[in-house]
Amino acid sequence: MADEVLKGWRGWFAESGEQLSFFKVFFRNLFRSGFEWSEFVRQCYEIGYKSFTLVGTTAFIMGLVLALQLRPTLIGFGAESMLPKSLAVSIVKEIGPVITAIICAGKIASGIGAELGSMKVTEQIDAMEVSGANPVQYLVVTRILATTAMVPLLTLLGDVLGLLGGFVAINVNGNVSLFLYFNKCISSLGFSDLLPAFIKTIFFGFVIGFIGCYKGYNSNKGTESVGLAANSAVVAASLWIFVIDAIVVQVSNIIIY
Amino acid sequence: MRHTESEKTVKKNVRSAGRGEEVIYVRGLKKSFGKKDVLKNINFEVNKGENVVVLGKSGSGKSVIIQCLVGMISPDEGELRVFGEEVSALTEKQLKKLRIRIGFLFQSGALYDSMTVRENMQFPLIRILKMNDQNEIDKRVEEVLKSVGLLDSIDKMPSDLSGGMRKRAGLARTLVVNPELMLYDEPTTGLDPITSREISNLVLEIQKKYKTTSIIITHDMECAAITADRVLVLNDGEFIAEGSFEEVKSSKDEFVSSFFK
Ligand SMILES: Nc1ncnc2c1ncn2[C@@H]1O[C@H](COP(=O)(O)OP(=O)(O)OP(=O)(O)O)[C@@H](O)[C@H]1O
Ligand SMILES: [Mg+2]
Numbered sequence: 005m006a007d008e009v010l011k012g013w014r015g016w017f018a019e020s021g022e023q024l025s026f027f028k029v030f031f032r033n034l035f036r037s038g039f040e041w042s043e044f045v046r047q048c049y050e051i052g053y054k055s056f057t058l059v060g061t062t063a064f065i066m067g068l069v070l071a072l073q074l075r076p077t078l079i080g081f082g083a084e085s086m087l088p089k090s091l092a093v094s095i096v097k098e099i100g101p102v103i104t105a106i107i108c109a110g111k112i113a114s115g116i117g118a119e120l121g122s123m124k125v126t127e128q129i130d131a132m133e134v135s136g137a138n139p140v141q142y143l144v145v146t147r148i149l150a151t152t153a154m155v156p157l158l159t160l161l162g163d164v165l166g167l168l169g170g171f172v173a174i175n176v177n178g179n180v181s182l183f184l185y186f187n188k189c190i191s192s193l194g195f196s197d198l199l200p201a202f203i204k205t206i207f208f209g210f211v212i213g214f215i216g217c218y219k220g221y222n223s224n225k226g227t228e229s230v231g232l233a234a235n236s237a238v239v240a241a242s243l244w245i246f247v248i249d250a251i252v253v254q255v256s257n258i259i260i261y
Numbered sequence: 262m263r264h265t266e267s268e269k270t271v272k273k274n275v276r277s278a279g280r281g282e283e284v285i286y287v288r289g290l291k292k293s294f295g296k297k298d299v300l301k302n303i304n305f306e307v308n309k310g311e312n313v314v315v316l317g318k319s320g321s322g323k324s325v326i327i328q329c330l331v332g333m334i335s336p337d338e339g340e341l342r343v344f345g346e347e348v349s350a351l352t353e354k355q356l357k358k359l360r361i362r363i364g365f366l367f368q369s370g371a372l373y374d375s376m377t378v379r380e381n382m383q384f385p386l387i388r389i390l391k392m393n394d395q396n397e398i399d400k401r402v403e404e405v406l407k408s409v410g411l412l413d414s415i416d417k418m419p420s421d422l423s424g425g426m427r428k429r430a431g432l433a434r435t436l437v438v439n440p441e442l443m444l445y446d447e448p449t450t451g452l453d454p455i456t457s458r459e460i461s462n463l464v465l466e467i468q469k470k471y472k473t474t475s476i477i478i479t480h481d482m483e484c485a486a487i488t489a490d491r492v493l494v495l496n497d498g499e500f501i502a503e504g505s506f507e508e509v510k511s512s513k514d515e516f517v518s519s520f521f522k
Contacts, residue, residue, distance in 0.1 A: 038388075123374075131371035134331050135438070136360040137388045 026218050030148060033140045044146040051112050051147075052154030056161065058111060059104050063162035066103055067095060067169025075177070088180075091170040092189035097201050100163040102249055105208035108155055109241035113216035116147055117237030120220025121230040129221065144221060148213035155209030156202065200256035207248045215241040283342075284309050284442055284474045285330065290339035292325055299325055301498030303339070312468055312475045314485045314506075316520050317495030323478045324368070326495075327444040330476075331363055332356050343442070361389055364440030364473075368447050370431030372419040378430050379415045382406065385438050401437060409433045409463060425456040432460070436467065443467070443475040449484045461487040482521060494520070 071091055078084050120143060123129050132139040171185045216237045223233040283306045290303035299322040307313050317323045328334040329341060332348050341348045343359060351359060373381050382402040386392045392401075406412045409429040419427060428448065435443065448464060449457035461484040468475055468488075477488050485492060485506060492509040494502040494517050502509050502517045510521050 119375075126374070127367045127369050127371040128373055130333065131365070131367055132373075134333060134360055134363075134365045135385050135389060135435075136357050137385065142388070 022222065023218055026222070027214070029140055030144055030214070030217075033138065033145050034149075036138070036141055038138075038141065040142050040146050043142060044150060047146050047150035048154055051115075051150050052157060055108060055111055055154075055158055059107055059158045059162050060165045062103060062107055063100060063166040064169040066099060067091065067166035067171075068173045069169075070094065070099065070166075071170040071173035075173070084178075087174060088170070088185055088188040089192035091167060092192050093197065095166040095170070096163050096193055097197055098249075100166050101159050101201055101205050101208065102245065104159040104162040105155060105205070105212065105245045106242055108151070108158065108208070108212050109238055109245060112151060113212045113219075113237040113241040114234040116151075116213065116216030117220040117223075118230055118234035120144075120217060121223040121233035124221065124223050125225055125227060125230055140221075144217045147217055148210065151213030151216075152206060152209040155212060156205040159205040159208075196256075196260045200252055200260075203256075204248060204252040207252065208245055211244045211248060212241050215244060282308055284311075284344060285476070286340070286342040286345075287330075288340040290326070290329065290341060291337045292322070292329065292334065293337060298498055300329075300336070303498070303500065305493055305500060305503075307474055307476060309474055310468070310472055312465070312477060312488050312490045314477045314479060314489035314492045315495060316479070316485065316492060316509075319480075321495050322498065323495055324446055327365070327446060327476060327478065330444065331360055331365055361438065362441045364435035364438070364443045366432055366435050366443070366445045366448055368450065370427040372422075372427055372430055372434070374419045377416050377418055378406070378411065378422070381419070381430065381434050382437050385434065390438055405433045405437045406430075408436075408466075410459075425452050425460075428452065428460065429463075432463070436471075439471060441473060443473050445475060445477045445479075447478055447480065449479060449481045454483070457481055457484060458487070460484070464488050 071087065074087060074090055075084070078087055078090065120129070123143070129139050129143070132142065167186065167189055171180070171182060174180055174185065219233045219237040219240065223229040285305070285307040287306065288304050290300055291298075292300040303326060305313075315323050315326070325334060329336050330343055330348065332351065335349060344362065346355070346359060348356070348359070372378075373384065376384065379402060382405065383398055386398050386401060392398050403412060403415070406415055409432055411426060411429055411433060414422060414426060414430075419430065422430060432448070443464075445464065449460050452460065461481075464475065464477060464484075465488050467473055475488075477484070479485055489506045492502075492504060492506050493500045494509060496516055502512055502514060504512075509517060512518050
């Protein structure tokens with residue numbers, strides 16, 4: 005029992021060390037000449053554009069449900085007019101970024117993990133390296149930068165559609181113009197709400213790409229390791245998302261107040 | 262006294278390796294994975310323009326040997342020189358330069374499956390040879406695909422190719438950069454006899470045409486018979502026989518002759 009716990013911790017530390025050195029490799033290749041622009045653009049398309057519908061739909065439903073749930077409580081307090089403000093704050097500051105990131109962890113991190121994992125199994129990464137090309141620059145740098153760029157954009161989309169969902173829910177019962185609703189939402193958010201929310205999405209994007217690449221690139225050579233890479237990428241990325249979320253909230257609270 | 266003498270022989274070896282006759286020079290190569298000693302004491306050299314065939318049971322460490330040669334696996338012990346350069350002493354940059362001169366055909370072909378055959382061929386030309394004249398690139402790609410008989414499939418995805426076609430495409434991708442040294446890891450495994458023969462003849466043709474030096478790992482006796490200038494037999498971490506195909510074939514050693522039954 006104690007042995008196993010010890011082994012688990014040792015494994016955890018070993019993996020952290022490996023992740024750190026993978027980060028160093030990434031960082032070194034980030035500034036190497038010969039950036040793969042066309043592959044970067046292709047990845048942005050694959051990662052960003054192809055997740056639009058999924059993120060949009062989920063966020064819309066989340067906003068709708070959230071409004072429906074909040075409404076009775078706020079009516080109980082006689083504060084129904086606060087609905088747009090509470091929606092705006094909860095969606096833009098927390099739900100939008102986190103839900104988008106979790107969806108992306110499920111879709112993108114696992115996709116990258118599986119793709120690079122299968123390239124490893126079928127010796128494509130070895131072939132690239134042995135031929136004298138640079139697989140980190142071609143495969144890893146482009147993917148990590150693409151997720152870092154696209155997750156904030158997807159979050160923006162998620163926020164807007166989430167608020168739209170809330171609007172639809174409100175309009176089922178009452179009657180507010182779309183312009184007035186969005187006006188209320190935006191006026192209830194200050195710069196100190198938006199900036200931390202935006203910054204954390206950049207970290208989320210980075211961690212999704214980084215974990216996906218790390219798990220795929222370092223997977224073993226058996227066929228089952230492809231599934232393992234995809235699976236563990238989702239688990240690790242999701243965990244990181246919550247850790248980053250907590251840290252960013254703490255730090256920004258300290259800085260702002 | 263003895264000591265200085267052995268030092269002298271080592272120095273002589275350094276010089277002879279540097280003359281450019283020997284493309285590969287390996288002495289006392291050792292490699293174990295965990296408790297398993299895969300390679301115990303590997304000694305061999307390959308001369309320029311020579312086709313050397315390596316025979317050995319599955320799991321005997323044949324692939325490990327050629328992976329050591331390109332620095333994919335670092336050996337535990339031993340001298341290992343390719344083109345006169347000690348592989349383990351190279352910096353990242355020098356290793357890259359060395360790898361550009363070597364073609365490595367993987368057992369699986371290792372085609373990049375997100376790219377068409379054409380893009381697979383262009384990848385090393387653009388990234389390694391830094392070619393940027395599109396006409397020149399197209400010409401080179403078509404020429405190489407023609408020589409392996411795959412010109413018709415130039416715009417297909419690897420998933421749409423048969424096993425034999427994939428192997429030939431993998432071969433074309435390694436050849437497209439004109440390597441001086443080719444390392445073939447089981448070029449004919451999993452192919453029908455006719456396609457195997459075609460590939461074996463192709464290997465021979467490449468040697469003649471481009472004056473490449475090659476190591477060919479195989480289980481296929483016909484491939485060995487067609488391509489080999491010299492045969493090495495690996496068993497239990499060491500080479501136990503060496504000679505021309507006929508010499509090795511008529512060996513009295515039971516293990517060696519069992520390959521030819
Ligand atoms: N990267 C590695 N890590 C751990 N063990 C390895 C590694 N590469 C090879 N081995 C082990 O070394 C031994 C030799 O493997 P190798 O792939 O060289 O065999 P082989 O002679 O090429 O066999 P085959 O003909 O089946 O390809 C095997 O037992 C294998 O498990
Ligand atoms: Mg092998």
